[in-house]
Amino acid sequence: xxxxxxxxxxxxxxxxxxxxxxxxxxxxxxxxxxxxxxxxxxxxxxxxxxxxxxxxxxxxxxxxxxxxxxxxxxxxxxxxxxxxxxxxxxxxxxxxxxxxxxxxxxxxxxxxxxxxxxxxxxxxxxxxxxxxxxxxxxxxxxxxxxxxxxxxxxxxxxxxxxxxxxxxxxxxxxxxxxxxxxxxxxxxxxxxxxxxxxxxxxxxxxxxxxxxxxxxxxxxxxxxxxxxxxxxxxxxxx
Ligand code: URA
Numbered sequence: 001x002x003x004x005x006x007x008x009x010x011x012x013x014x015x016x017x018x019x020x021x022x023x024x025x026x027x028x029x030x031x032x033x034x035x036x037x038x039x040x041x042x043x044x045x046x047x048x049x050x051x052x053x054x055x056x057x058x059x060x061x062x063x064x065x066x067x068x069x070x071x072x073x074x075x076x077x078x079x080x081x082x083x084x085x086x087x088x089x090x091x092x093x094x095x096x097x098x099x100x101x102x103x104x105x106x107x108x109x110x111x112x113x114x115x116x117x118x119x120x121x122x123x124x125x126x127x128x129x130x131x132x133x134x135x136x137x138x139x140x141x142x143x144x145x146x147x148x149x150x151x152x153x154x155x156x157x158x159x160x161x162x163x164x165x166x167x168x169x170x171x172x173x174x175x176x177x178x179x180x181x182x183x184x185x186x187x188x189x190x191x192x193x194x195x196x197x198x199x200x201x202x203x204x205x206x207x208x209x210x211x212x213x214x215x216x217x218x219x220x221x222x223x224x225x226x227x228x229x230x231x232x233x234x235x236x237x238x
Pocket of ligand 1: 101102103104106184185186187188189201
């Protein structure tokens with residue numbers, strides 16, 4: 001694929017901007033400045049730099065972000081900055097969107113992609129992708145609450161009960177809750193339904209993925225092979 005087309009596909013701007021980046025000597029492959037927009041490269045696995053920023057070619061953008069508190073998952077945020085403001089411009093140009101939403105005060109693992117079909121697949125309750133939430137509660141968590149969360153509670157917008165796939169106490173006032181669907185404010189409403197109240201909420205796992213050492217506000221590429229999500233061993237720069 002021509003290098004100008006590679007830059008364009010990765011979100012570095014329209015074709016004229018990408019040709020300009022090359023002509024200005026701002027693009028390097030393997031440390032060598034590439035100035036000819038027509039030079040061909042095998043895109044799969046290609047690592048390159050644009051104005052000093054390392055980049056890895058990805059046919060589809062799929063990444064995880066350690067969402068900090070105080071940002072909204074909406075593209076048109078109302079009260080706080082969007083999570084998209086934490087990503088470099090090429091990802092925003094590619095139109096990545098959160099896979100489901102976390103509340104403004106929820107922290108943790110947020111997946112984002114530019115693949116609409118994948119968003120549908122990962123958020124559909126039919127596919128039962130487990131998500132683990134670490135929940136801090138106002139009141140002590142007791143066995144009766146755990147049993148009710150596992151048996152199913154009825155929320156105000158649907159008569160069908162929603163069940164946790166797993167619910168384990170992790171401290172006097174805390175639990176780890178595994179859900180396979182993603183209804184609006186689901187954890188908060190489920191805890192309210194059993195007479196408790198969520199004070200802190202952190203998503204620690206999404207499918208087989210966990211945050212590892214990814215710091216709040218940072219992101220990392222993710223790959224999907226045979227329905228398994230796996231971080232790519234390459235991290236963003238400052
Ligand atoms: N459930 C909630 O209540 N809030 C979140 O952010 C995620 C799940």
